[in-house]
Amino acid sequence: MTKTTIPTDWRSWQESWDRQQEWYMPDREERFRVMLDMVGAVVGPAPRVLDLACGTGSITDRLLRRFPEATSTGVDLDPALLTIARGTFDGDDRVSFVTADLTAPDWTDALPHSSYDAVLTATALHWLHSGPLAALYGRIAGLVRDGGVFMNADRMTDTATPRINAAERAHRHAGMDRAQAAGVLDWAQWWAVAAQDPVLAGPTAERFAIFGEHADGDVPSADWHAETLRAAGFGEARPVWASPSDTLVLAVK
Numbered sequence: 001m002t003k004t005t006i007p008t009d010w011r012s013w014q015e016s017w018d019r020q021q022e023w024y025m026p027d028r029e030e031r032f033r034v035m036l037d038m039v040g041a042v043v044g045p046a047p048r049v050l051d052l053a054c055g056t057g058s059i060t061d062r063l064l065r066r067f068p069e070a071t072s073t074g075v076d077l078d079p080a081l082l083t084i085a086r087g088t089f090d091g092d093d094r095v096s097f098v099t100a101d102l103t104a105p106d107w108t109d110a111l112p113h114s115s116y117d118a119v120l121t122a123t124a125l126h127w128l129h130s131g132p133l134a135a136l137y138g139r140i141a142g143l144v145r146d147g148g149v150f151m152n153a154d155r156m157t158d159t160a161t162p163r164i165n166a167a168e169r170a171h172r173h174a175g176m177d178r179a180q181a182a183g184v185l186d187w188a189q190w191w192a193v194a195a196q197d198p199v200l201a202g203p204t205a206e207r208f209a210i211f212g213e214h215a216d217g218d219v220p221s222a223d224w225h226a227e228t229l230r231a232a233g234f235g236e237a238r239p240v241w242a243s244p245s246d247t248l249v250l251a252v253k
Contacts, residue, residue, distance in 0.1 A: 008199050010087035017056045017084065020190040021123065023179055026172075027243040031122070031153045032059065034241040036066045038250055039118050042149050046070055047117035050143060053102060053124030057085035060095055063120075070094065073112055077101050077210060080194060080203035103132050108139055115145045122153040127217040134228050141233035144253045150234065156222040156247040168244040187214075222247045 022028050039047055046069035051060045054074030063070050074097045076082050082097055089095040100107040119140050125133055140150055157165065180186060185193065191208075194200045222239045229237040229251040237251035 008087060008197075010084060010090075013084045013200075014056050014058075014061065014088050016185070016190065016193075017081075018058060020185050020187065021058070023176055023184045023186060025123065025246060026175065027246065028123075031241055031243070031246060031248050032062050034248055035059070035120060035122070035151050035153060036062060038149065038151065038240055039063070039120070040067065042250075042252060043117040043147070048113060048115075049073070050075065050111070050113075050116040050119040052119055052121035052140070053127075054085060054097070055081040055124070057088055057095070057097075059120050059122060060085075060089065064092075064094060072096075073098060073116075075100050075102070075107070075111065079206045079210075080200055081207070083200060083203045102136055103128070105135075105139075108143060111143075114143070115148075116143055117145060117148045119144055119148075119150045121151070124154070125152055125217075126154050126219050127211075127214075129216075130218045130220055130224070133218070133220075134232070137228055137232040141229075141253065144234075146253050148253050150229065150251045150253075151240075151248060152225060153241075153246060153248040155219045155245060156225060156249070157219045158221045158223075172245055222249055225249045226251070 045067045047067065049060070049063055049070055049072045051057065051072050051074040054060060054076045055078065057074050060072040060074055063072055071094045074085055074095065077099060079099070082099060086097055096112055098110045098112070100110045125136070128136065144150055191204060195204045222242070226237040226239070226249055229249070234251035234253055237249060239247050240250045241248040
């Protein structure tokens with residue numbers, strides 16, 4: 001008897017990643033919407049995009065639905081998330097993926113293009129400490145064409161507002177507790193499920209060998225990000241969206 005192999009449902013994995021991320025960031029879709037609004041406003045509807053620390057390709061997925069004439073290069077080091085991304089976009093010639101370590105000084109050499117209209121990233125660069133992140137911003141500035149944009153959506157903490165920060169965190173975590181009680185998977189639970197999947201088990205073991213449970217990065221303020229981006233070579237930089245917990249900083253070359 002011939003054994004039938006059931007194809008992996010990459011779209012289901014993509015959607016399960018989205019649900020897990022939304023557990024931490026209930027305004028995630030809103031910040032993606034504003035990010036793409038600003039892509040269209042500044043560089044137009046057919047951009048060449050670098051999806052930085054792309055994970056499963058969440059930004060690329062929304063980019064191509066919003067702008068069908070766009071192209072995207074996803075770059076990441078995580079073998080499990082890249083496996084999902086490559087499976088999701090298999091056969092779409094608008095999309096390519098590169099495995100690279102963003103802390104390496106020569107990671108840009110692996111990219112298929114030397115310049116991009118937009119470099120976009122979300123919920124990723126808090127894995128880096130401030131020094132390596134400032135160095136990364138310098139390399140990103142070299143990739144963005146004149147008039148192009150860089151956007152980073154992430155946790156950005158203002159240490160001058162401790163009472164606001166504490167109230168926001170308590171409110172957010174109360175909502176997270178309710179969602180988890182209703183069955184939403186958190187980070188550790190999602191990865192435990194991935195580790196049991198026949199296709200993702202190997203890449204998941206590889207990613208934990210590379211990263212461990214979670215990297216110990218920094219969450220500097222939005223002002224720090226804007227100032228560091230200007231020092232790296234961008235002409236303008238400021239927040240263009242914020243929720244109580246997250247901020248989207250836009251820089252124009």
